[in-house]
Amino acid sequence: MKGQGMRIRRLVTELRLLPYDPTKVIGFxxxxxxxxxILAPVLALLLDTVRVNLRDSATIGIPTGTFTTYxxxxxxxxxxxxxxxWKPFWQTLFVAGAVCGIAIPMGALFAWLxxxxxxxxxxxxxxxxxxxxxxxxxxxxVAWISVFKNRRLGGLAGMLETMGFVxxxxxxxxxxxxxxxxxxxVFPFAFLLFGNALRSMDSQLEExxxxxxxxxxxxxxRIVLPLLKPALxxxxxxxxxxxxxxxxxxxxxxSGVKYYLLPTALYNSxxxxxxxxxxxxxxxxxxxxxxxxxxxxxxxxxxxxxxxxGGKGAILRKSPLGGLTLPALFFTLIALGxxxxxPLGTLxxxxxxxxxxxxxxxxxxxxxxxxxxxxAMVGQKGFFLNPDILRSLxxxxxxxxxxxxxxxxxxxxxxxxxxxxxxSRVAAYLRQVSFLPYLVPSIGFAAAxxxxxxxxxxxxxxLYGSMFLLVLVMSLKYxxxxxxxxxxxxxxxxxxxxxxxxxxxxxxxxxMGRIVLPLxxxxxxxxxxxPLISGxxxxxxxxxxxxxxxxxxxxxxxxxxxYGYTQLANATVVGIVGIIFILTLSMERLTGANLATGFAxxx
Amino acid sequence: xxxxxLKNIRKTFGPSVVxxxxxxxxxxxxxxxxxxxxxxxxxxxxxxxxxxxxTPDGGELYLDGKLLFSESEGCMVPTExxxxxxxxxxxxxxxxxxxxxxxxxxxxMRGMPKEARRKRVQEVLELLHIDTLQNRYPSExxxxxxxxxxxxxxxxxxxxxxxxxxPLSNLDAKLRLEMRTExxxxxxxxxxxxxxxxxxxxxxxxLSTHVAVMHNGRILQYAPPLTIYRFPADLTxxxxxxxxxxxxxxxxxNEGSDVFRSFLPLFPGLAERVHTVGVRPEDLYLSPTPPxxxxxxxAIFETVLPTGSDWIxxxxxxxxxxxxxxxxxxxxxxxxxxWISTRTEKLHxxxxxxxxxxxx
Ligand SMILES: Nc1ncnc2c1ncn2[C@@H]1O[C@H](COP(=O)(O)OP(=O)(O)OP(=O)(O)O)[C@@H](O)[C@H]1O
Ligand SMILES: [Mg+2]
Numbered sequence: 001m002k003g004q005g006m007r008i009r010r011l012v013t014e015l016r017l018l019p020y021d022p023t024k025v026i027g028f029x030x031x032x033x034x035x036x037x038i039l040a041p042v043l044a045l046l047l048d049t050v051r052v053n054l055r056d057s058a059t060i061g062i063p064t065g066t067f068t069t070y071x072x073x074x075x076x077x078x079x080x081x082x083x084x085x086w087k088p089f090w091q092t093l094f095v096a097g098a099v100c101g102i103a104i105p106m107g108a109l110f111a112w113l114x115x116x117x118x119x120x121x122x123x124x125x126x127x128x129x130x131x132x133x134x135x136x137x138x139x140x141x142v143a144w145i146s147v148f149k150n151r152r153l154g155g156l157a158g159m160l161e162t163m164g165f166v167x168x169x170x171x172x173x174x175x176x177x178x179x180x181x182x183x184x185x186v187f188p189f190a191f192l193l194f195g196n197a198l199r200s201m202d203s204q205l206e207e208x209x210x211x212x213x214x215x216x217x218x219x220x221x222r223i224v225l226p227l228l229k230p231a232l233x234x235x236x237x238x239x240x241x242x243x244x245x246x247x248x249x250x251x252x253x254x255s256g257v258k259y260y261l262l263p264t265a266l267y268n269s270x271x272x273x274x275x276x277x278x279x280x281x282x283x284x285x286x287x288x289x290x291x292x293x294x295x296x297x298x299x300x301x302x303x304x305x306x307x308x309x310g311g312k313g314a315i316l317r318k319s320p321l322g323g324l325t326l327p328a329l330f331f332t333l334i335a336l337g338x339x340x341x342x343p344l345g346t347l348x349x350x351x352x353x354x355x356x357x358x359x360x361x362x363x364x365x366x367x368x369x370x371x372x373x374x375x376a377m378v379g380q381k382g383f384f385l386n387p388d389i390l391r392s393l394x395x396x397x398x399x400x401x402x403x404x405x406x407x408x409x410x411x412x413x414x415x416x417x418x419x420x421x422x423x424s425r426v427a428a429y430l431r432q433v434s435f436l437p438y439l440v441p442s443i444g445f446a447a448a449x450x451x452x453x454x455x456x457x458x459x460x461x462x463l464y465g466s467m468f469l470l471v472l473v474m475s476l477k478y479x480x481x482x483x484x485x486x487x488x489x490x491x492x493x494x495x496x497x498x499x500x501x502x503x504x505x506x507x508x509x510x511x512m513g514r515i516v517l518p519l520x521x522x523x524x525x526x527x528x529x530x531p532l533i534s535g536x537x538x539x540x541x542x543x544x545x546x547x548x549x550x551x552x553x554x555x556x557x558x559x560x561x562x563y564g565y566t567q568l569a570n571a572t573v574v575g576i577v578g579i580i581f582i583l584t585l586s587m588e589r590l591t592g593a594n595l596a597t598g599f600a601x602x603x
Numbered sequence: 604x605x606x607x608x609l610k611n612i613r614k615t616f617g618p619s620v621v622x623x624x625x626x627x628x629x630x631x632x633x634x635x636x637x638x639x640x641x642x643x644x645x646x647x648x649x650x651x652x653x654x655x656x657x658t659p660d661g662g663e664l665y666l667d668g669k670l671l672f673s674e675s676e677g678c679m680v681p682t683e684x685x686x687x688x689x690x691x692x693x694x695x696x697x698x699x700x701x702x703x704x705x706x707x708x709x710x711x712m713r714g715m716p717k718e719a720r721r722k723r724v725q726e727v728l729e730l731l732h733i734d735t736l737q738n739r740y741p742s743e744x745x746x747x748x749x750x751x752x753x754x755x756x757x758x759x760x761x762x763x764x765x766x767x768x769x770p771l772s773n774l775d776a777k778l779r780l781e782m783r784t785e786x787x788x789x790x791x792x793x794x795x796x797x798x799x800x801x802x803x804x805x806x807x808x809x810l811s812t813h814v815a816v817m818h819n820g821r822i823l824q825y826a827p828p829l830t831i832y833r834f835p836a837d838l839t840x841x842x843x844x845x846x847x848x849x850x851x852x853x854x855x856x857n858e859g860s861d862v863f864r865s866f867l868p869l870f871p872g873l874a875e876r877v878h879t880v881g882v883r884p885e886d887l888y889l890s891p892t893p894p895x896x897x898x899x900x901x902a903i904f905e906t907v908l909p910t911g912s913d914w915i916x917x918x919x920x921x922x923x924x925x926x927x928x929x930x931x932x933x934x935x936x937x938x939x940x941x942w943i944s945t946r947t948e949k950l951h952x953x954x955x956x957x958x959x960x961x962x963x
Contacts, residue, residue, distance in 0.1 A: 504712050
């Protein structure tokens, strides 16, 4: 009895103190919200792999809600499993492996050139090198298809075909173009990772070995390579998770010839096949994603010991290229051309041509930008007048804008609670759950959210087809980044500025308004702008969620490509890239964050 | 008037860390009390509990007889309502506000009108000699100036109780002395109650009216500084206060026990109870020949550390090193044999419980 009285009294005290410090309440609310928004969808996805859903129950004749191993068997063991899962699975591994084989050596080579040699203009080169990562991954695919497209798909001919050379299928579609396009997008990662590793590697280490009589070969093998191993492994794992998470490229380049990777196979199963099978495939991507991150974390821990390397007096000696300077520069320029100028240039060029690839004066036009009618496309207007594009632009701005605000705000709250209640269970839980979306590939995350929100639950109606669902899913997917930066920023600030205000008699709201928010302004800005930029180019995450009314620019591009409206698709791509450039530059200006470092965090 | 009373205050972090253990302390109104102790002994925690930033696990806390916290009554007055001043070790100035804004924040929270606020800020800044810095941001101030602003910010609200957490530890030696003087002057003019946390014994000794020596979350002795220095209540206090530290010879240790036994004839009645004998470095005398004092002991001269005003001498006695402080330069070379001696009343005796034994 006495114990209970005490407990009640303590509770009353806590309640009375609440207005002064509601951190705990905010913490509990956040925990509950994240459980509902992140944990529940993932569990719903798991459940969907063994329980019959509404759409499947009609086709397979088992009542909705029954537990079954049908989907697992169908995906992994049945006659169609080869087509549904195994082929896309092996193809995904193959493509990812091949991308590693191209992107990592390429990134490493340029990193070495920029960091460890006297290559002229290395600052500019290193800035340009990360541009391919800044622009959306599917940009390359869109550019590729504009050039190499052949008759196999309907619509306009590709540039090469118009110029008289009909590209064979293997060059136009499937594995090769996917590998090339993904590599072009991914190699800046390797470039950044190797660049950092090389930069923190003291030349004195090599020189010590040389003094001890080691040959160049021995030095490379015994000193340099082991020190680069962490960068190598990280690039490797990152490339895999990129390929696993990207939808646009395999969709644009693979669908026409039925060359599917896991993301497109999942999409297909969901759209035209069985949602249950889609859930199983989604779970596989989630599992792969989790193991990749786990491996990465394991290696990072393993190699933490190396970090002390760039200590005091580290010297970065640049090897002279000597006679190789010109060839190296030439090679670099060509690479920059292939990775940045040619794809973007092609995209821009095609939007001014009726028939891309036909270089006659009368073939050039502004119709695809400002035309009220377009002769070749019935009922379509140019970019600036096109209702579909304008609506998708508005949607994109609205969705990415709200999502980034929500995400930045949630991230800051998570940071606040985690730092204010250190060592508590609430903090540990928030840390982990807010990190969870990072482990889940975009398309798998979208599938999970669909599983959970597409049906009415309690007072909440089905959110499928609503803009709100897009905002929600996007802000949750980017939460890992925002909450991490929120935690870091709050930790940097520490508790003392707020405590000093408490002592001065400021209540919670006043402390937030006068002390915490002003001090977090900068972090909050980054926490909003980065998700905004990612959101503007997001495709994998939204492709399953967008519906005709809620089409975003990125999904509108795919519709245009499906219809064969090459120029409109390309104009839309150019539009997005333009927006992203402007956003990125203003973010650099506003926050002083470097694009290269900001994007190196693997959002 | 502001008397702070802590009764059986206890605070743990997690299952294993007892930061403050059954602490009892009465801080009289208008006194300047130093909380002195080694790092991690619970000083900051105690201060934060008094300010209300941490909630004790048990015990009671009073300010002028009014209950601030009580575990059993379920009472906890929030920080915002306690009206105390607290200066953090890191100053915690708000970097986005100017000096004047920092200082006037607390007044604003009390709803003081703008004009009055301006006047009060001016007044406080003048008191601390920083009125020329009004419009600067904290990042544009030196460490000492930041320190003054942090102090001004809390003094502005004219708190009856001012809590200071190692406020001078980030300053260089010269500034520290200057600020110490300043603090003492402020205390003499303002007459509020000050609780001052430090692990610097010199600071505690010079500033305070009372010193509370803390160790492992407990208060070992609470007395005026000279009392603590002259009559340390137990071995830990004796060892902690004084620099260079007191020399100890204990019954049980190997190297010192011979010396310890040589002391025994000096206090025949207590020989059984005494477990450790302590003597401060400045109470030991050095002579090149055996002196006539009741107690003396041979030692080997090791080395000398001149501080400018004094000479700290280290000597080898059996296998032990002991310290002496001399006011004059010794004329002895390393390795030479010397004799040390002292007077009986300068000895500090401690029993097996490490408690002080009052000499008869
Ligand atoms: N928030 C906390 N969580 C866990 N343990 C803590 C926390 N705050 C303090 N402690 C522990 O409580 C003990 C007392 O800490 P406190 O900060 O009061 O020491 P201190 O006397 O102020 O030391 P210092 O002179 O180093 O500032 C230490 O062992 C410390 O590790
Ligand atoms: Mg402390």
